[in-house]
Amino acid sequence: xxxxxxxxxxxxxxxxxxxxxxxxxxxxxxxxxxxxxxxxxxxxxxxxxxxxxxxxxxxxxxxxxxxxxxxxxxxxxxxxxxxxxxxxxxxxxxxxxxxxxxxxxxxxxxxxxxxxxxxxxxxxxxxxxxxxxxxxxxxxxxxxxxxxxxxxxxxxxxxxxxxxxxxxxxxxxxxxxxxxxxxxxxxxxxxxxxxxxxxxxxxxxxxxxxxxxxxxxxxxxxxxxxxxxxxxxxxxxxxxxxxxxxxxxxxxxxxxxxxxxxxxxxxxxxxxxxxxxxxxxxxxxxxxxxxxxxxxxxxxxxxxxxxxxxxxxxxxxxxxxxxxxxxxxxxxxxxxxxxxxx
Amino acid sequence: xxxxxxxxxxxxxxxxxxxxxxxxxxxxxxxxxxxxxxxxxxxxxxxxxxxxxxxxxxxxxxxxxxxxxxxxxxxxxxxxxxxxxxxxxxxxxxxxxxxxxxxxxxxxxxxxxxxxxxxxxxxxxxxxxxxxxxxxxxxxxxxxxxxxxxxxxxxxxxxxxxxxxxxxxxxxxxxxxxxxxxxxxxxxxxxxxxxxxxxxxxxxxxxxxxxxxxxxxxxxxxxxxxxxxxxxxxxxxxxxxxxxxxxxxxxxxxxxxxxxxxxxxxxxxxxxxxxxxxxxxxxxxxxxxxxxxxxxxxxxxxxxxxxxxxxxxxxxxxxxxxxxxxxxxxxxxxxxxxxxxx
Numbered sequence: 001x002x003x004x005x006x007x008x009x010x011x012x013x014x015x016x017x018x019x020x021x022x023x024x025x026x027x028x029x030x031x032x033x034x035x036x037x038x039x040x041x042x043x044x045x046x047x048x049x050x051x052x053x054x055x056x057x058x059x060x061x062x063x064x065x066x067x068x069x070x071x072x073x074x075x076x077x078x079x080x081x082x083x084x085x086x087x088x089x090x091x092x093x094x095x096x097x098x099x100x101x102x103x104x105x106x107x108x109x110x111x112x113x114x115x116x117x118x119x120x121x122x123x124x125x126x127x128x129x130x131x132x133x134x135x136x137x138x139x140x141x142x143x144x145x146x147x148x149x150x151x152x153x154x155x156x157x158x159x160x161x162x163x164x165x166x167x168x169x170x171x172x173x174x175x176x177x178x179x180x181x182x183x184x185x186x187x188x189x190x191x192x193x194x195x196x197x198x199x200x201x202x203x204x205x206x207x208x209x210x211x212x213x214x215x216x217x218x219x220x221x222x223x224x225x226x227x228x229x230x231x232x233x234x235x236x237x238x239x240x241x242x243x244x245x246x247x248x249x250x251x252x253x254x255x256x257x258x259x260x261x262x263x264x265x266x267x268x269x270x271x272x273x274x275x276x277x278x279x280x281x282x283x284x285x286x287x288x289x290x291x292x293x294x295x296x297x298x299x300x301x302x303x304x305x306x307x308x309x310x311x312x313x314x315x316x317x318x319x320x321x322x323x324x325x326x327x328x329x330x331x332x333x334x335x336x337x338x339x340x341x342x
Numbered sequence: 343x344x345x346x347x348x349x350x351x352x353x354x355x356x357x358x359x360x361x362x363x364x365x366x367x368x369x370x371x372x373x374x375x376x377x378x379x380x381x382x383x384x385x386x387x388x389x390x391x392x393x394x395x396x397x398x399x400x401x402x403x404x405x406x407x408x409x410x411x412x413x414x415x416x417x418x419x420x421x422x423x424x425x426x427x428x429x430x431x432x433x434x435x436x437x438x439x440x441x442x443x444x445x446x447x448x449x450x451x452x453x454x455x456x457x458x459x460x461x462x463x464x465x466x467x468x469x470x471x472x473x474x475x476x477x478x479x480x481x482x483x484x485x486x487x488x489x490x491x492x493x494x495x496x497x498x499x500x501x502x503x504x505x506x507x508x509x510x511x512x513x514x515x516x517x518x519x520x521x522x523x524x525x526x527x528x529x530x531x532x533x534x535x536x537x538x539x540x541x542x543x544x545x546x547x548x549x550x551x552x553x554x555x556x557x558x559x560x561x562x563x564x565x566x567x568x569x570x571x572x573x574x575x576x577x578x579x580x581x582x583x584x585x586x587x588x589x590x591x592x593x594x595x596x597x598x599x600x601x602x603x604x605x606x607x608x609x610x611x612x613x614x615x616x617x618x619x620x621x622x623x624x625x626x627x628x629x630x631x632x633x634x635x636x637x638x639x640x641x642x643x644x645x646x647x648x649x650x651x652x653x654x655x656x657x658x659x660x661x662x663x664x665x666x667x668x669x670x671x672x673x674x675x676x677x678x679x680x681x682x683x684x
Binding site: 106 | 356630
């Protein structure tokens with residue numbers, strides 16, 4: 001059965017485009033609060049699970065060993081816009097390890113934020129792996145590798161090399177955290193390669209939402225993972241700019257809502273969130289992969305669950321579309337089928 | 343009834359995302375060759391109908407009066423990437439009229455092609471309306487306005503001002519051409535404002551495909567429109583770089599196929615094409631508005647209709663997806679439901 005329309009795109013008063021998808025809202029026991037569409041079909045969560053992938057960084061003790069700050073931990077959960085603060089923070093993590101950008105295996109990406117890209121070009125600068133939106137997550141992986149190398153009596157840079165491979169000790173820990181929090185054995189799930197070259201495992205939205213409910217509450221997690229999740233959520237709330245950047249949804253929402261709402265976008269229309277006070281986790285996927293619809297849907301879900309008529313969430317769920325002259329030409333809106341009770 | 347899946351997006355061997363939509367292939371008599379999905383629901387054709395919108399420029403005699411070249415006429419049908427050749431060509435049209443970029447009402451847009459944007463920033467340049475992907479179409483509108491002003495004994499710049507408004511004499515001609523070629527009274531169709539500020543009218547894919555079948559054959563058009571359509575198709579085939587730009591699908595396909603295939607993308611997942619030797623027109627819309635799927639679907643349709651196993655069309659219908667390190671991480675592919683007989 002096809003998934004329902006979640007978001008409509010209006011031009012003038014006519015529906016120009018629409019986005020179907022599925023949404024799971026689950027509590028930490030696995031009880032389903034809301035299921036729209038097929039929440040059991042596996043989806044690649046991509047960057048929406050960066051917080052889960054960062055759990056070993058904290059739980060292993062690596063974050064303490066290398067005295068990572070809130071900003072550095074928030075950046076480990078980020079898909080950042082490549083702004084100077086993001087680049088400097090990632091470089092700072094590597095410097096603490098005695099390493100530099102050559103340790104990163106995420107690939108080179110120009111900043112996604114166009115004014116930042118233009119300013120770099122105007123200064124004659126070139127993009128580096130530090131500008132890659134995943135450079136914080138990868139700096140965290142290298143940090144974990146350095147602690148593992150220390151325990152193994154190995155040379156850190158040599159030990160870290162190849163950390164993006166599924167069978168590398170770092171990635172084994174990361175995959176184990178994904179399996180533990182979602183309750184699904186990722187090693188038996190469909191595997192793809194992510195934009196930043198690490199493996200991504202296709203998991204049901206139901207299980208992804210469960211993982212975020214657990215991370216929001218600590219229920220159902222090991223003590224180490226529960227403490228790590230709490231620390232990462234607190235870090236994101238303390239340094240939300242690091243999770244996204246200027247005018248980014250994740251940043252603006254966490255600036256406004258603090259620890260009440262942890263949310264994170266992933267490529268191809270995925271969104272995950274934890275709402276600790278409600279004990280709920282959210283995972284959604286837009287079938288066609290559109291980020292605009294994923295943001296609008298997450299804004300609508302968050303507003304409904306938090307019983308909020310907050311202007312910020314409404315500005316995303318009902319995003320106004322402007323053309324090159326700044327004229328208001330249309331908007332997004334949640335479809336009637338996107339019905340969530342608080 | 344929901345439209346069928348047209349394009350699937352694979353990560354590794356798993357389907358990560360999918361795009362539904364509708365496709366109409368029609369001959370100049372209106373006989374339907376292929377209908378996939380709902381071809382009677384009105385869709386905003388956006389920039390996919392720039393050739394139809396350029397018909398009055400030629401049919402009025404304005405293109406001859408101002409001695410427009412193939413490159414300038416191709417640019418009138420273009421959504422270009424803002425490369426230096428596009429900007430210079432648009433500026434050249436305005437210079438022939440004794441005008442400059444201040445006559446354009448399309449708004450300012452940085453070039454869509456990132457290396458071009460970076461090079462501009464490195465030179466300390468700013469975007470202008472000439473860089474807007476629609477600057478060629480708008481230069482054509484201004485050209486038509488100047489001829490109309492001459493006939494009316496009016497001052498050209500003053501006459502042209504406000505040409506983007508639906509009720510301006512220029513836009514009345516443009517809308518009349520749309521109505522005449524599609525056979526649908528655009529004035530009674532849902533109206534929105536396009537990215538470049540002119541009106542866009544929602545029309546059925548069936549009617550859009552008919553218009554392109556007519557423009558490919560001349561059948562069912564006035565003599566003036568038939569001659570104008572032929573001249574515009576020839577211009578696009580002679581100067582395909584002007585229609586798009588470096589590495590753009592429309593440009594590459596028309597470089598390869600010449601007058602055998604005129605095709606043009608529009609925003610929000612629309613594509614239109616004329617295949618003169620087959621007497622067919624094509625119009626398709628991806629429901630969610632994704633350009634990647636519209637290109638892949640058009641490549642698949644063109645390959646099927648032209649009975650071609652051409653590498654270029656296959657490279658778009660089965661586009662390989664690479665990540666930031668250049669690793670092959672997945673691909674697009676036509677769904678089994680995208681079945682077109684030759």
